[in-house]
Amino acid sequence: MGTSVESLESILEKNLPADELNQVWNILYGENHPKGNGIPVEAQEIADGHNFELKVHSFNAALEQLRPPRRVKVGLFQHAHPVPTTAPVLDQLNALHKLAERAIAAAALTGVNVFCFQETWNMPFAFCTREKLPWVEFAQSAENGPTTKFLKELARRHKMVIISPILERDQFDVFWNTAVVIESNGEVLGKTRKNHIPRVGDFNESTYYMESTLGHPVFDTSFGKIAINICYGRHIPLNWAAFGLNGAEIVFNPSATVGALSEPLWSIEARNAAIANSYFSCAINRVGTEVFPNPFTSGDGGEPHKDFGHFYGSSYVAAPNGSRSPGLTRVRNGLLVVDLDLNLCRQVKDKWNFQMNMRLPLYADLFTRASKPNFKKQIVGRGLSEDQSEKDLTNGN
Numbered sequence: 001m002g003t004s005v006e007s008l009e010s011i012l013e014k015n016l017p018a019d020e021l022n023q024v025w026n027i028l029y030g031e032n033h034p035k036g037n038g039i040p041v042e043a044q045e046i047a048d049g050h051n052f053e054l055k056v057h058s059f060n061a062a063l064e065q066l067r068p069p070r071r072v073k074v075g076l077f078q079h080a081h082p083v084p085t086t087a088p089v090l091d092q093l094n095a096l097h098k099l100a101e102r103a104i105a106a107a108a109l110t111g112v113n114v115f116c117f118q119e120t121w122n123m124p125f126a127f128c129t130r131e132k133l134p135w136v137e138f139a140q141s142a143e144n145g146p147t148t149k150f151l152k153e154l155a156r157r158h159k160m161v162i163i164s165p166i167l168e169r170d171q172f173d174v175f176w177n178t179a180v181v182i183e184s185n186g187e188v189l190g191k192t193r194k195n196h197i198p199r200v201g202d203f204n205e206s207t208y209y210m211e212s213t214l215g216h217p218v219f220d221t222s223f224g225k226i227a228i229n230i231c232y233g234r235h236i237p238l239n240w241a242a243f244g245l246n247g248a249e250i251v252f253n254p255s256a257t258v259g260a261l262s263e264p265l266w267s268i269e270a271r272n273a274a275i276a277n278s279y280f281s282c283a284i285n286r287v288g289t290e291v292f293p294n295p296f297t298s299g300d301g302g303e304p305h306k307d308f309g310h311f312y313g314s315s316y317v318a319a320p321n322g323s324r325s326p327g328l329t330r331v332r333n334g335l336l337v338v339d340l341d342l343n344l345c346r347q348v349k350d351k352w353n354f355q356m357n358m359r360l361p362l363y364a365d366l367f368t369r370a371s372k373p374n375f376k377k378q379i380v381g382r383g384l385s386e387d388q389s390e391k392d393l394t395n396g397n
């Protein structure tokens, strides 16, 4: 499909009469259908001037007697790589920083409290190439690298929590796929790292960095308890569950994924995680096509090529009650600002009782046994081993 479709929403809006469109929104997205108002003129001017979509949405919760509403605005920014991947590394980094400054300025004008970029936002997504130079030159210290220093100043200026997913080079020159969490006072609150590394298609990421050893940290920020599940981790329901167990109220999923591989999964996985774990999930995808200097193969017998295919954007936010925001465009840069009430998390827990029905000991026992080499599957019936079943099938039994 590439770039020929702007978004699912644009097709529906073009083709459905208003009353049917409203019904479709309600069925597709839950009780909150798209709302497009509340964008300050100055923020819209920045978006128009720099050709990015600016969309707003809000989720409500019931008013409680003992707890005031806990409203938070999240900002999700998706972007294409702004300059050719052949430009000098410093020029690429500076162009990305400039882009970020504008997006954060627009987010600040819209009242965003917690801002998150896409996966490894400050570099081209070069992991398809399997080459080291110049791509590893984008890797930086999570605490003191140029991107963190740059964002600390913006976080302080705008009193905004900023989540910055980068390729990290640590003090031993070990690489990690990291998200740095910068508090609204400009201090680094901490970092988390990608737990699950893709080995699919052109996503040759194990060439570049190691699996996290940091677990599933939740960051208690001035705007709620947040966690970050980096890209491929969204396919692992236990990964999402672990952030919920540690108390997350919002889980960000900074990603980089292409249409041919994952577009049918995209609208489901983060939304399902929000439902299953009674928190808000925020899925952010890269956009555009990045062309690299040298051809590479996908290991599937196909022709060598110089690009990954189209990163389809479509960033969105899902709420614990199963409703979701509309998605951003598939083809352009975009900022999605979503106003939400964290009280909804506990209200949904009280309604559905997923936590009350969690039965952790039941699953703890199974996972403990399944993680041992002598694990025996609990199969009721003839109790044949897989080898025996295959023989049975070939004998026509």
Ligand SMILES: NC(=O)NCCC(=O)O
Pocket (backbone or CB within 6 Å): 119, 198, 200, 203, 230, 231, 232, 233, 255, 256, 257, 258, 261, 262
């Ligand atoms: N960046 C990354 O983990 N991509 C893997 C592909 C996918 O998860 O859709």
